[in-house]
Amino acid sequence: MKVISIIGHKKTGKTTLVSRLTKQLSRTGKVGTVKSMIYHRFNPDDTDTSRHFDSGADMVTALTKDEFVTISKNPDIEKALDTLADNGMDYAIVEGDKNSDLPKILLGDMDDDRHIKNVVEQVPDVSHINTDKIIEIICSQPDWVTLDLLVKKVKNNPEIKKAGAIGTFTGVVREITSEVQTKMLEFEKYETVAEDKINQISVELKQKPGIVDVLIHHKSGRVNPGEDIVYIVVVASHRTELFQTLSEAIERVKSEVPIWKKEITIDGNYWVHDHG
Known part of the structure; x- marks a missing residue:
């Protein structure tokens, strides 16, 4: 939106x-x-x-x-x-x-x-x-995206008649990791490169047998504890293909999309590439 x-x-x-x-x-x-x-x-x-x-x-x-x-x-x-x-x-x-x-x-x-x-x-x-x-x-403005909006989009796909299941993944900001308290996360991404890679992952996953649609959205900027970071929606003919593809999508976003995460904690700040 x-x-x-x-x-x-x-x-x-x-x-x-x-x-x-x-x-x-x-x-x-x-x-x-x-x-x-x-x-x-x-x-x-x-x-x-x-x-x-x-x-x-x-x-x-x-x-x-x-x-x-x-x-x-x-x-x-x-x-x-x-x-x-x-x-x-x-x-x-x-x-x-x-x-x-x-x-x-x-x-x-x-x-x-x-x-x-x-x-x-x-x-x-x-x-x-x-x-x-x-x-x-x-x-030209960035999209305002919610999980419900993505689910509505896939339901409007003419191919939805082939679907037997819709699965979603929502990544959120974890406040406590071991004994470290996170105050917020800050995400930076090369906008065009990151979005192109997300689109590539979606297109490739949609070629898998039984997969009807895949939508992925990753936020940028500052995100507070408990707030959403990433949404993934997979539509499949059967639940077996759905769960396999949803898991693969999560791992590919983590490992392939050029997004960097800055952890802002009560003990200090640091950048990491693992943004799961």
């Missing part, structure tokens, strides 16, 4: 730009949006759902004739984007949230421009926007 954030002061045309991009992107894929509403409450007082929520429910789902709305506690931009990805969105457009690390389109000027991270394009106002150029920028 490709992600972009639209930021700027009020009346700069953020909502107008989000609407234009949504209309254009929806011609080629599914679009989800996120609206930053820090000073609003989406679930109004004196409604049944607000009473459920205020009584202690962690999540409330409302069904109307035309809508399906879920309200959850502990708001978080990453959680919101994960939800969009899990539901098979191809694009996510965030309106607001200037303090995130997301790639951003800045409309106009902001007082703290120098402190805003990852501004990939800045324009005076919405009247100066070339939406085709903005869409090119969106499509």
Whole structure:
């Protein structure tokens, strides 16, 4: 899923730009949006759902004739984007949230421009926007990937009718190794080389008898303890081929893909090539 954030002061045309991009992107894929509403409450007082929520429910789902709305506690931009990805969105457009690390389109000027991270394009106002150029920028961004998104992708493969099993592997950051406590891991990869190698592994594994599809994704950057590092999804006709291929995929990613791991521990930092 490709992600972009639209930021700027009020009346700069953020909502107008989000609407234009949504209309254009929806011609080629599914679009989800996120609206930053820090000073609003989406679930109004004196409604049944607000009473459920205020009584202690962690999540409330409302069904109307035309809508399906879920309200959850502990708001978080990453959680919101994960939800969009899990539901098979191809694009996510965030309106607001200037303090995130997301790639951003800045409309106009902001007082703290120098402190805003990852501004990939800045324009005076919405009247100066070339939406085709903005869409090119969106499509060039790194993919936001979740395990559910990959499973949905393989299920949309026309060859899925040949499948009898889907197996997945999720590698996570281990916090305790022997007596060493890991604070975080930092992954660096030669983007094109690493992705080309991952694609090569996927293609070669798909040639094995009984294998219908293989998808692999490895994160880069900083990953905290308990968070996901790598996803592997294998679709096979039978479980025997599935487990053999899933195991082979794991080992090949560990040994063949040029990704380096920096262990940041309470005892010090060091780089290793084994990133399992």
